[in-house]
Amino acid sequence: MSRHATPDRAAAVLLEGVHKFFGNYHALRGIDLTIAKGEVCVVIGPSGSGKSTLLRCINQIEQISAGRVRIGGTLQGYDERNGRLHELSPRAIDRQRRLTGMVFQRFNLFPHMTALGNVIEGPVQVKRIPKAEARRIGRDQLARVGLTDLEDRYPNQLSGGQQQRVAIARALAMEPEVMLFDEPTSALDPELVGEVLDVIKDLAASGMTMILVTHEIGFAREVGDRMVFMDHGTIVEEGQPKQMLAAPKSTRTQAFLSKVL
């Protein structure tokens, strides 16, 4: 339900009855979710609950099995004509993917490119921005995540926290409408988590629309405008983070929170 979204702002992301099957496995079971422009939505839940699949369906790494995903009002992956869905061409889908930036649990930086090379790959190869201009954009983005001096380093010369910040800069360089974070700190050493969370916090403060899957409950409470609890492929409960964490309504949410808090 969208009672937490500010009604006067257009929905940045809209999911209507989204299902996803992997063979016989029913990973998402009818997800309805509205995320307003500038809203930060944090998604929590046990592993295997479909949180990552949800993000992967939004940016079309996975094709949804039923329902609709809209970003900025545009239907994703399909063209709806005369009541039928027509699959879009790969080119059109690639173009739609530019609307979303994705940050992965395991960074997935390109190991054969420097930090700056990773960041400018999208602008140069996809947006066709001239290299000199792209480098300027890339340096700005690296500065934004606090990595000004490390542009010539290769990923394996960087710490986990630095790698994840490069990955965030790489996503931001494409100027996406929505940023998707898939457990961005789960693969990090404890002392490196903070530097990545700080970058995400700044990003949230800048008004970026974000969906953040995380196990950092404290951080989720601090940064989230809205919290979604998922279990077994459904949204069990959603609400204002502080309220939800203080007084979860569902027994499943209570059970989960009692384990992680």
Add this chain to the structure above:
Amino acid sequence: MASGHDDAARDEGQKVRLNDVVPHRHPGRWVAVALLAVVVAQVAHGIIVNPNFHWDVFWQYLFAPTVMAGVGWTLMLTVIAMLVAIVCAVILVLMRDSENPILRTVSWLWIWFFRGTPLYTQLLFWGLFAVLFPRLSISVPFGPEIIGVPTDWVVTAGVAAILGLGLCESAYLAEIFRAGFRAIDRGQTEAAQAIGMSKGRIWWRILLPQALRTIIPPTGNETIGMLKGTALVLAVPFTLDLMFATNAISNRIYLPVPMLMVAAFWYLAITSVMMIGQYYLERHFGRGQDYVPTRHA
């Protein structure tokens, strides 16, 4: 005993006196070196002063015109056949990983056939190709010919040798390339998709450079194998390569050993040059992973 300031390392103004260590000795190594030196000297002596090796004949023919031409032809066969093999292998890998089941099957059958039959047999077949199919033509099936040429205009001995070597090799390379691509984490493709890169661009910019890192060492192996495999082209028969040239001379002068040494010398020389090239290729495609520039501050 510490011998003064040389043994001191500095870190933020603080002087650290490094341990003064007597290194562990390895007397066994010196014994082994001495023994090996004796053996090597014995063997070298036995070969160099041995009249049966006819070193005068070796030097006489080492740079003989037919030998040099043979080196050139062997190199050319190797390079062109390898290029044919690489192009075919790339196409085979793309077919093998495609969503089209027909392309997948064709790729599988190609690899099955060319890997499963001996190279020598394949070269014999390509040599007989012009006899088996006298005309190459485009025609209506079971009907009249539209356009055609005599096969021996197209499939000359050189072309037959290149096709035989190249197509056989493509099957092996296809498997090496496939392994190289499979070794890449799926997250690489997903990350590239997430910034909106197209399938072709992902393949060219993200996957291929990473795959080449693992593909190059075994492909270097295959290239060296191919170099020596060219010695089999007499099956076609192709009669200009290094092995045939040195054999022809030894049959004429009744001295096979020095001519074998000439051939071995040139094969070894070419292999050495190729290994240098491979070193630089590996360094290029290993950047960021195996070959990381030194850290700066």
